[in-house]
Amino acid sequence: MSGNLARNTLGATPESAPRPVFQPLPGIRQQVKISPAEIQLLSKYIHGLTGINIEPSKAYLLETRLGKLLENEKCDSYSAFYHKAKADGSKRLDMQIIDAITTNETLFFRDANPFDLLKFKIIPEIIDKRATAASGSLAMPIRIWSAACSTGQEVFSIAIVLRELLGPSPQHNIQLLGTDISDAAIRQASYGAFNKFEIERGLPRDRLQRYFVASGDNWKIKDEIRSMATFRKINLMESINGLGKFDLIFCRNVAIYFTLEDRVKLFNKIADTLTPDGYLIIGSTESLTGVCPRFIPKRHLKSIFYQLR
Amino acid sequence: MQALKILVVDDDPVTRALLTKRLTKSDYDVDTAETGVVAVEKIGHQFYDVVLTDLMMPGGIDGIGVLEAVKGSHLKTEVILITAHGTISNAIVAMKKGATDYLQKPINFDELIMRLEKIQNWRHLLKNASDLRMAMEITEQTSGETIQNLEMTVADLQARLTAIRDVLERRELAPDERIAMALNG
Ligand SMILES: C[S@@+](CC[C@H](N)C(=O)[O-])C[C@H]1O[C@@H](n2cnc3c(N)ncnc32)[C@H](O)[C@@H]1O
Numbered sequence: 001m002s003g004n005l006a007r008n009t010l011g012a013t014p015e016s017a018p019r020p021v022f023q024p025l026p027g028i029r030q031q032v033k034i035s036p037a038e039i040q041l042l043s044k045y046i047h048g049l050t051g052i053n054i055e056p057s058k059a060y061l062l063e064t065r066l067g068k069l070l071e072n073e074k075c076d077s078y079s080a081f082y083h084k085a086k087a088d089g090s091k092r093l094d095m096q097i098i099d100a101i102t103t104n105e106t107l108f109f110r111d112a113n114p115f116d117l118l119k120f121k122i123i124p125e126i127i128d129k130r131a132t133a134a135s136g137s138l139a140m141p142i143r144i145w146s147a148a149c150s151t152g153q154e155v156f157s158i159a160i161v162l163r164e165l166l167g168p169s170p171q172h173n174i175q176l177l178g179t180d181i182s183d184a185a186i187r188q189a190s191y192g193a194f195n196k197f198e199i200e201r202g203l204p205r206d207r208l209q210r211y212f213v214a215s216g217d218n219w220k221i222k223d224e225i226r227s228m229a230t231f232r233k234i235n236l237m238e239s240i241n242g243l244g245k246f247d248l249i250f251c252r253n254v255a256i257y258f259t260l261e262d263r264v265k266l267f268n269k270i271a272d273t274l275t276p277d278g279y280l281i282i283g284s285t286e287s288l289t290g291v292c293p294r295f296i297p298k299r300h301l302k303s304i305f306y307q308l309r
Numbered sequence: 310m311q312a313l314k315i316l317v318v319d320d321d322p323v324t325r326a327l328l329t330k331r332l333t334k335s336d337y338d339v340d341t342a343e344t345g346v347v348a349v350e351k352i353g354h355q356f357y358d359v360v361l362t363d364l365m366m367p368g369g370i371d372g373i374g375v376l377e378a379v380k381g382s383h384l385k386t387e388v389i390l391i392t393a394h395g396t397i398s399n400a401i402v403a404m405k406k407g408a409t410d411y412l413q414k415p416i417n418f419d420e421l422i423m424r425l426e427k428i429q430n431w432r433h434l435l436k437n438a439s440d441l442r443m444a445m446e447i448t449e450q451t452s453g454e455t456i457q458n459l460e461m462t463v464a465d466l467q468a469r470l471t472a473i474r475d476v477l478e479r480r481e482l483a484p485d486e487r488i489a490m491a492l493n494g
Contacts, residue, residue, distance in 0.1 A: 111453065196384045197435075216405055283453075284449060284450070284457065285452050286456070287459070289464075296464060297457075297461055297464050304460060
């Protein structure tokens with residue numbers, strides 16, 4: 001390749017071979033460039049894997065996020081990498097592509113409003129409904145799902161609110177499920193450890209001290225909170241029928257990466273997964289207008305939630 | 310960016326003086342403590358970017374004690390331990406408790422400066438990241454409010470339009486009656 005040519009001493013380069021215009025800097029790896037055709041190929045492949053829509057103007061994301069994988073796999077072009085991933089029956093590379101391409105940006109108590117909503121309205125309402133409904137419904141579990149939970153901050157924020165609202169041994173059976181497409185994210189959520197930067201974001205000191213234990217430079221969520229939640233890997237582009245119905249769904253800041261068409265499909269599936277009087281919470285900058293007319297937005301104090309018509 | 314504020318903790322006055330001189334010369338902002346006890350007190354009163362502490366010190370609080378005090382009060386302070394030759398195992402214990410780094414005696418000043426520069430660069434990156442996050446969070450909040458208001462307004466308008474359509478479709482009423490009802494909402 002051009003790197004090898006450049007290393008030949010002057011004059012040793014055969015006449016026919018083109019001289020590289022730039023000498024690579026010693027010690028600095030030459031980055032493999034992605035061609036327009038490869039951008040299309042990989043964008044399409046990633047869309048198929050995750051639903052994530054990479055606009056041509058964001059093609060640099062492919063280089064910055066997949067460059068390292070390319071190097072690990074010793075591929076000298078993006079198309080070689082694509083073919084290797086596609087041919088890999090173990091899906092090992094697909095998993096790595098997913099981990100690299102997803103944006104796991106999240107924080108504890110992100111956009112505080114939904115958590116107040118949970119505490120002052122949703123949970124009390126659900127419990128009320130259970131209490132006044134036919135006998136036997138008290139024992140029915142209250143089911144909550146965080147549909148793209150990333151590294152777990154959203155789920156543990158919900159768990160902490162539940163714990164503070166209902167005490168250490170609630171009368172109600174509560175099931176809290178966190179799912180995400182990224183293995184790495186689910187692994188961290190499951191383990192429940194956060195570094196000092198993650199801990200600093202959104203988590204007040206008193207809650208940190210009450211619900212986490214320090215371990216080295218990290219903080220680990222206490223077992224009493226961790227045990228309230230279950231984590232699973234689930235791709236929202238696939239069928240979610242098997243999960244059963246939920247009383248409350250958090251689906252925040254994931255659909256923003258999808259095309260309108262995929263968003264329509266996703267929120268229709270979510271509508272099917274919600275109990276008739278269930279609640280849906282989406283990200284604070286998201287909207288369902290023109291996406292899913294089955295939901296109507298409702299306002300309570302400063303927050304918005306959605307219910308089925 | 311501002312110079313790193315460093316607390317040097319060592320019971321040996323010569324080491325303290327030497328470190329102070331070298332670090333001040335490299336433009337760091339240096340403070341000293343002659344025992345672990347004094348260090349813990351100082352840490353309680355003010356923020357240091359880096360605490361550079363001897364591991365073995367007399368007087369009840371050693372380097373590990375200083376490290377624990379730092380970790381208990383300031384998540385953002387980095388601790389570098391100075392260990393006597395041949396006590397690496399202690400240093401490893403300290404790293405597990407959250408120390409950033411350790412240096413062996415006799416202190417190689419170039420090495421120390423290099424590590425501090427690394428911390429400084431790291432701080433700089435963190436500041437950039439946190440500025441970005443701050444900007445993002447403000448954008449998220451303000452655009453969130455706008456979008457949510459629009460969402461409610463659109464839903465409200467849609468409901469009104471549906472009601473108007475329903476009234477206009479009431480064939481049992483005379484056209485101008487329907488129009489009057491629709492206009493009155
Ligand atoms: C920005 S995070 C949002 C985390 C959290 N809900 C919040 O609002 O803070 C987006 C997450 O969506 C996940 N994701 C992307 N595509 C997905 C898909 N097709 N199925 C499930 N999760 C997906 C990513 O792995 C990432 O962790």
